[in-house]
Amino acid sequence: MNMLADLFLSFARIGLFTFGGGYAMIALIEHACVEEKQWITHDEMMNITVIAESTPGPIAINCATFVGYQQQGFAGAVAATAGMVLPSFCIIYAISMWLERFLEIRWIACAFKGIKIAVGILILDAALKMLKKMPAKKLPRTIMFCGFAAMLLIDVFSLRISSILLMLTAGAISLALFLAGKPGAGAGTISGAGKPGAAGPGCKAEAAAGPGNGPAANAEGGERA
Amino acid sequence: MILLELFIGFLKVGCFAFGGAYGAIPLIRDVVLSAGWLDDELLTYMIAVSESTPGPIMVNLATYVGSSQAGLAGSLIATLAVVLPSFIIILLVTAMLKTALKNPYVQAMLRGIKPCIIGIILATGLYMMLKNGIVMREGALQLRPLLLSLALGAVYFGSRRYKKGGISPIMLICLSALAGIAAYGV
Numbered sequence: 001m002n003m004l005a006d007l008f009l010s011f012a013r014i015g016l017f018t019f020g021g022g023y024a025m026i027a028l029i030e031h032a033c034v035e036e037k038q039w040i041t042h043d044e045m046m047n048i049t050v051i052a053e054s055t056p057g058p059i060a061i062n063c064a065t066f067v068g069y070q071q072q073g074f075a076g077a078v079a080a081t082a083g084m085v086l087p088s089f090c091i092i093y094a095i096s097m098w099l100e101r102f103l104e105i106r107w108i109a110c111a112f113k114g115i116k117i118a119v120g121i122l123i124l125d126a127a128l129k130m131l132k133k134m135p136a137k138k139l140p141r142t143i144m145f146c147g148f149a150a151m152l153l154i155d156v157f158s159l160r161i162s163s164i165l166l167m168l169t170a171g172a173i174s175l176a177l178f179l180a181g182k183p184g185a186g187a188g189t190i191s192g193a194g195k196p197g198a199a200g201p202g203c204k205a206e207a208a209a210g211p212g213n214g215p216a217a218n219a220e221g222g223e224r225a
Numbered sequence: 226m227i228l229l230e231l232f233i234g235f236l237k238v239g240c241f242a243f244g245g246a247y248g249a250i251p252l253i254r255d256v257v258l259s260a261g262w263l264d265d266e267l268l269t270y271m272i273a274v275s276e277s278t279p280g281p282i283m284v285n286l287a288t289y290v291g292s293s294q295a296g297l298a299g300s301l302i303a304t305l306a307v308v309l310p311s312f313i314i315i316l317l318v319t320a321m322l323k324t325a326l327k328n329p330y331v332q333a334m335l336r337g338i339k340p341c342i343i344g345i346i347l348a349t350g351l352y353m354m355l356k357n358g359i360v361m362r363e364g365a366l367q368l369r370p371l372l373l374s375l376a377l378g379a380v381y382f383g384s385r386r387y388k389k390g391g392i393s394p395i396m397l398i399c400l401s402a403l404a405g406i407a408a409y410g411v
Contacts, residue, residue, distance in 0.1 A: 057311020088280020114405020174337020
């Protein structure tokens with residue numbers, strides 16, 4: 001079979017049968033690409049999982065692009081990614097034409113009143129699972145708490161502050177602490193650096209905790225290097 | 226122009242959605258609600274539909290929002306926009322042999338961004354649960370949403386004590402649909 005068609009169809013099959021997204025897909029991709037087709041090795045699969053975790057976007061898309069590129073270059077990447085997306089695109093497009101009319105049916109509307117509670121539980125559960133895997137150190141905990149407090153304030157008071165701003169602020173603070181932790185850099189400048197000041201009152205604690213965390217960040221950076 | 230707005234909106238989602246599907250939900254809420262494309266209620270329903278249909282959740286949501294705003298063209302544009310950043314990033318990372326991600330400065334930024342995202346997801350989940358569970362009408366606390374929230378939470382988290390991993394998300398959504406019908410429809 002044509003390799004591009006093979007990539008497209010293999011990923012279309014994965015796209016069609018993975019519910020829930022994310023990590024559920026990794027098992028299927030591993031089965032298809034490592035065991036069945038032997039397109040990539042198990043080690044490569046582990047690598048791509050790590051890369052997928054530290055880059056934005058759906059993990060399944062990251063994997064499809066990577067495997068496609070490894071096999072057939074750019075065309076392969078396009079074929080695999082398109083295959084991954086196509087099944088769910090068709091299904092959701094069909095649903096989108098009917099959903100609002102569907103919701104007018106009384107018992108379906110009742111069902112969705114229950115379902116929206118389930119969605120909150122699932123999101124909370126996903127966050128708790130990530131929290132468990134987070135390094136139990138002072139800096140990540142402080143940043144986590146500030147992000148949590150700021151986001152909660154944004155939600156409760158319907159503030160028009162993008163969560164992207166919160167993430168960039170956290171990234172900038174972490175980078176600033178890392179730089180400040182290096183020899184020769186003053187620790188006193190960090191609390192003012194890289195903070196647009198719009199991230200809400202939650203960040204005041206961060207500023208106060210900043211200098212104290214300098215050595216911790218440094219130690220962490222040292223471990224990695 | 227709506228197509229351009231959809232493209233830019235979902236490009237933002239694609240660029241900043243670290244941490245998988247649930248990492249993207251606060252962002253999608255952000256973009257979709259501030260643009261007024263869907264109301265909170267319909268978006269929450271759609272998250273459940275995306276969870277119960279195959280495919281990555283954020284791709285499903287992009288397809289749906291695009292279609293609801295601008296038909297087939299809208300859904301194509303929004304889906305393309307949400308996929309494009311990770312597609313390009315993986316090509317770059319593969320080409321640069323992963324050195325970029327090992328760069329200590331990039332690592333330092335990621336160490337800040339990841340916990341912040343966890344906090345954001347936690348806040349979003351908590352806020353949605355409180356908003357759906359504690360409903361006041363004419364000064365009185367509504368019992369049914371509160372009891373439904375407590376019961377579903379107890380079943381979902383409690384099931385882990387008896388079965389490894391507990392019940393699946395899709396199972397929880399099915400149960401919650403039945404519970405909704407039982408509580409409101411009968």
